Amino acid sequence: MRAFANFIMAGRLQAMLVAASSAVLSLLLPPVTAVLAYVGAGALMLVTLRLGPAEGARVMAGALLATGLFGWLALGQPVPVVIATLILWFPAWVLATALRGSQSLTWTLQLATAMALLGVLLAHLLVGDLAARWAEVLQPLGEMAAQQAELNPEEVRQLLDQVSGMMTGAVAATLLLGLLLSLALARGWQALLYNPGGFRQEFHALALPGWMGAVALGCLLGARFVAGTLGALLLQVGLVALVPFLFVGLAVLHATAARLGLKPAWLVALYVLLLILPQALVLVVVLGVLDGWFRFRRKASGTGAA
Numbered sequence: 513m514r515a516f517a518n519f520i521m522a523g524r525l526q527a528m529l530v531a532a533s534s535a536v537l538s539l540l541l542p543p544v545t546a547v548l549a550y551v552g553a554g555a556l557m558l559v560t561l562r563l564g565p566a567e568g569a570r571v572m573a574g575a576l577l578a579t580g581l582f583g584w585l586a587l588g589q590p591v592p593v594v595i596a597t598l599i600l601w602f603p604a605w606v607l608a609t610a611l612r613g614s615q616s617l618t619w620t621l622q623l624a625t626a627m628a629l630l631g632v633l634l635a636h637l638l639v640g641d642l643a644a645r646w647a648e649v650l651q652p653l654g655e656m657a658a659q660q661a662e663l664n665p666e667e668v669r670q671l672l673d674q675v676s677g678m679m680t681g682a683v684a685a686t687l688l689l690g691l692l693l694s695l696a697l698a699r700g701w702q703a704l705l706y707n708p709g710g711f712r713q714e715f716h717a718l719a720l721p722g723w724m725g726a727v728a729l730g731c732l733l734g735a736r737f738v739a740g741t742l743g744a745l746l747l748q749v750g751l752v753a754l755v756p757f758l759f760v761g762l763a764v765l766h767a768t769a770a771r772l773g774l775k776p777a778w779l780v781a782l783y784v785l786l787l788i789l790p791q792a793l794v795l796v797v798v799l800g801v802l803d804g805w806f807r808f809r810r811k812a813s814g815t816g817a818a
Contacts, residue, residue, distance in 0.1 A: 517701035520555045527571045530555040532578035550694045553604040557698030560608035621756045628688040628752045646676040681748025688755045716767040725801035728753035757800030
C-alpha cells in the first residue's frame with residue numbers, strides 16, 4: 513500500500529497513469545472491475561490533498577485525455593467515456609479540495625451528501641418522470657427474469673414499478689458511497705506517507721449531527737405515506753442521506769475496538785460479516801444515526817470529545 517501511494521506521488525505522469533489506467537480497466541469488465549474506478553479517484557484525491565487543487569486539476573485533465581483517447585481507439589466514442597469518468601472525478605476533486613481547506617472530515621462528508629442530494633434534485637428537474645425512464649431501461653431485464661424464473665408478468669411489472677421509483681436515489685447513493693470510500697483511501701494514503709496514525713485518529717472522531725439522521729429517517733417515513741413523484745423523491749433523499757452514517761457507524765466500531773484493545777481480527781471479521789450479510793450494513797447505519805444523538809464515544813471515554 514505504501515509503495516503504491518509512493519508511486520502515485522512520485523510525479524504527475526505516474527499519478528495520471530494510475531488514474532487513467534484504473535478508469536480504463538473499470539470499463540473492461542463491469543461490474544467486476546468497476547471498483548478500480550474508485551482507486552483512480554483516490555489517486556486524484558491524494559494528489560489534490562497533498563499538492564493542492566491546481567495540481568489535482570492538472571492530473572485530472574491529463575488522465576481524462578488518456579481515457580478519452582482509449583474511448584476513441586477502442587470504442588470509437590470518446591465523449592461518453594470522458595463524461596462517465598468526469599462524473600466521478602470532478603466530485604472527487606471537489607471533495608479533496610474541501611478536505612484540504614477545511615481539515616474536517618465531518619464537514620466534507622456533509623458536503624458530499626449535499627452534492628449527491630443536489631444531483632438527485634437536478635435529475636428530477638431536468639429529466640421529469642425518472643421512474644418512467646428507468647422502467648424503460650429495466651423492462652428488458654424484467655422480461656428476461658420473468659421468462660427464466662417463470663414469474664407472473666403482473667408481479668414482475670409491480671416489482672419494476674417499485675424498483676424504478678427508487679433507482680435514481682440508489683444510483684446517487686452508490687456514487688456517494690464510492691466517493692466516500694475513495695476519500696477514505698486517499699486520506700489513509702496521505703497519513704501513511706506523511707502523517708502516520710493521523711487518519712486513524714481523524715476517523716475515530718468522525719461524527720455527524722443528529723438532525724441529519726432525523727431528516728433521513730423522516731424522508732423514509734414520509735415516503736411510506738406519500739404517493740407519486742413526491743413519495744419517490746422522499747425515498748431517494750432518505751437513501752442518499754443515510755450513506756454517510758455507514759461511515760459514522762464504522763467509526764464508532766473502530767473507536768470502540770481500539771478503546772477495548774481488541775485485536776485487528778475482530779475488525780476483519782466485522783467486514784467479512786458486512787460483505788456476506790447485507791442486513792448487517794443496516795445495523796451499522798442505525799448505529800451511526802444513533803451516535804448523532806447519543807455520542808457513544810464521548811460517553812465511553814468520559815470526555816467532551818466525540
